[in-house]
Amino acid sequence: MKKFFIQGTSAFLGFTFWGAGMVKLYNGHNFIQWIGPPWLVERLVEFDLGLFAQFIAICQIIIGFMLITTRYKLLGGIMLIPMILNILMVTISQNWRGTPYVLTGLLAMNIFVLWQYRNYFKPILNESTDFPKSIQSSKTWIGHLVWLSGLGLCLASIWVSYQNLVAAFVMAGLGLLTGILSFKTDQHFTQTH
Known part of the structure; x- marks a missing residue:
């Protein structure tokens, strides 16, 4: 809790x-x-x-x-x-x-x-x-890159908002979801290696 x-x-x-x-x-x-x-x-x-x-x-x-x-x-x-x-x-x-x-x-x-x-x-x-x-952390470099790509999608969505607002919202949402799911990438790569 x-x-x-x-x-x-x-x-x-x-x-x-x-x-x-x-x-x-x-x-x-x-x-x-x-x-x-x-x-x-x-x-x-x-x-x-x-x-x-x-x-x-x-x-x-x-x-x-x-x-x-x-x-x-x-x-x-x-x-x-x-x-x-x-x-x-x-x-x-x-x-x-x-x-x-x-x-x-x-x-x-x-x-x-x-x-x-x-x-x-x-x-x-x-x-x-x-x-x-x-x-000490169990985070992986792949997980860090996945998280960074999520942040990149959020930042890129700002530019896209000037072209298409719906696409920008989708990008921001996907970026957020990617950042949150970066932990799953860590789990996958620590279990397989």
């Missing part, structure tokens, strides 16, 4: 930020999301910060994809801390009501996910390369 809750929390955070990034870059902002603002890129273009806004959206997509597929939830969770803190500072400085509380909740959820992996931080903090066997 605890593992399911951790995976669910990671997937929720991932969907939140993956969707927030995709909606900013999709044609007409036609994508599923529950936090915004979807118009961030257009608004920041007025201040010559359009490229920066696109960079933020791409980072949200990548971090969100790491978390929603749960393959790289530790790395995604670490990367999500500065992302949330930056967004939080912007919302506080702009006197947005409610949003800082939502972001604080998301930050707390992320810290909860990271707390489950606290043993991973000991070698990092000690700058040691000796990882205990209990935290």
Whole structure:
């Protein structure tokens, strides 16, 4: 039950930020999301910060994809801390009501996910390369490539959204499914070798 809750929390955070990034870059902002603002890129273009806004959206997509597929939830969770803190500072400085509380909740959820992996931080903090066997991974290079191809499909769907929105949605869905199923590739290749 605890593992399911951790995976669910990671997937929720991932969907939140993956969707927030995709909606900013999709044609007409036609994508599923529950936090915004979807118009961030257009608004920041007025201040010559359009490229920066696109960079933020791409980072949200990548971090969100790491978390929603749960393959790289530790790395995604670490990367999500500065992302949330930056967004939080912007919302506080702009006197947005409610949003800082939502972001604080998301930050707390992320810290909860990271707390489950606290043993991973000991070698990092000690700058040691000796990882205990209990935290060594059974992930394969093929699985990593499958996951990366899923991320690539999601990113490519942004361009496709300007040509055909339905095809873009299908690509994004297939990309997400590919990323999630990358674990199956690991299982297949570790069992056959």
